[in-house]
Amino acid sequence: MILSPDYVASYANSFVKALIDYSPKLISAFAILFIGLYAIRLINRITRKIMVKRELDPTLSKFLADILLWVLRILLFVTFISNLGIETSSFVAILGAMGLAVGLSLQGSLSNFAGGMLIILFKPFKVGDLIETQGVMATVSEIQIFVTKLITANNETVFVPNGALSNGTITNFSMQGYRRADLTFSISYDTDIKKAKELIEAILVNNPKVLQTPKPEVFVKNLTDSSIQLAVRPWAKNADFGVVFTETLENCKTAFDIAGIAIQPFVKEQSNSNI
Numbered sequence: 001m002i003l004s005p006d007y008v009a010s011y012a013n014s015f016v017k018a019l020i021d022y023s024p025k026l027i028s029a030f031a032i033l034f035i036g037l038y039a040i041r042l043i044n045r046i047t048r049k050i051m052v053k054r055e056l057d058p059t060l061s062k063f064l065a066d067i068l069l070w071v072l073r074i075l076l077f078v079t080f081i082s083n084l085g086i087e088t089s090s091f092v093a094i095l096g097a098m099g100l101a102v103g104l105s106l107q108g109s110l111s112n113f114a115g116g117m118l119i120i121l122f123k124p125f126k127v128g129d130l131i132e133t134q135g136v137m138a139t140v141s142e143i144q145i146f147v148t149k150l151i152t153a154n155n156e157t158v159f160v161p162n163g164a165l166s167n168g169t170i171t172n173f174s175m176q177g178y179r180r181a182d183l184t185f186s187i188s189y190d191t192d193i194k195k196a197k198e199l200i201e202a203i204l205v206n207n208p209k210v211l212q213t214p215k216p217e218v219f220v221k222n223l224t225d226s227s228i229q230l231a232v233r234p235w236a237k238n239a240d241f242g243v244v245f246t247e248t249l250e251n252c253k254t255a256f257d258i259a260g261i262a263i264q265p266f267v268k269e270q271s272n273s274n275i
Contacts, residue, residue, distance in 0.1 A: 029083035036076040044069050058127065063120055063145065112146040115162030119143060129174040130238070134160050173238065178211060180235050181245045185252060186227035186264040193220065196230060199255045204234050207251070209244050211235040227264035 044065055051061040120143065125131050129140050131150075136158050138150035148165055150158040173179055187196055197218045204216040214235050221231035232252070236244035256263060 025083060025085055029080055032083055033076065033080045036072075036079070040069065040072045040076065043072065063116075066145075109146060111163035112161045115164070115166035116143070116145045116148075118166045119148070119162055124170050125172050125175070129172055131173065132171040133165055133168055136160065178235055178237050179241045180214075180233055181241065181248065183232040183234075183245070183248060183252075184221060185230045185232060185256075186224075187230060187256075188262050188264050189228060191228065191261050193228060193230075195259065196256070196261055199259060199261075200230070200232055200252055203248065203251045203255060204232075207234075207244065207247060209236055209240040209247070211237070 047068060048061060048065050051064065056064075119125075125140055127140050127143060131138070131140060136150060136152065138152040138156075138158055140148060141151045141157070142149040143162075145162075147159045147161055150160060152158060185196075185200075187193075200218045201216075204210050204218070205212070210216055211234075216235060217231070217233040219231055220228060222229040232248060234244055234248055253263065255261075
């Protein structure tokens with residue numbers, strides 16, 4: 001097929017005329033796009049500063065700011081294509097159908113999203129808290145929309161889905177500000193119980209990291225076939241808990257050695273099924 005010069009010139013003139021006629025819409029659409037992107041960044045920055053000034057929870061602030069950011073971006077995109085002359089009603093219908101399809105295929109992710117919102121709103125824990133959940137004891141490093149990031153004591157990173165986290169049992173060791181260590185010492189029946197208790201009580205009183213309110217307790221927990229079990233219950237601030245736990249064990253063992261008190265080894269009690 002051979003194109004005549006007149007046909008090419010006519011087609012070029014039509015294209016240029018259409019481009020000139022359409023250019024105001026094109027220019028206004030891209031102007032709205034660039035101004036909108038700048039305005040969204042400005043609004044997002046101002047919103048974050050306001051939430052920080054009002055001392056909102058950092059996780060909640062980040063979550064709300066991200067939601068606002070994406071809502072504004074979607075509105076800007078719809079405005080942009082509307083100014084280009086594209087029919088938005090059919091586009092919105094397509095987005096709705098896509099959203100429904102994605103929602104059905106990502107039910108687990110939506111469950112995690114809902115769980116993240118529940119965690120952020122009801123705050124069973126916050127960043128920095130030591131918790132135990134889903135068989136893991138670790139410190140909360142970050143609460144994300146779909147997962148919560150935990151750091152264990154040996155520096156392992158664990159990601160727990162928020163859906164399972166919000167529906168499961170959570171033990172928060174940091175919420176009250178202080179904790180109790182539950183220790184047990186087994187001593188022989190030849191030991192003077194009063195003397196052993198006085199030694200332990202003196203150790204707990206002389207340790208500045210052991211809280212005296214609530215008062216630490218020392219009492220006979222159990223009488224087994226092989227030993228007397230003394231329960232030792234010191235209280236400590238969260239930051240001092242590990243130190244108090246280990247120092248109490250070490251200091252009690254040292255005091256028992258000096259006093260000649262023998263710590264009985266653990267013996268599993270045997271039951272006689274014939275009795």
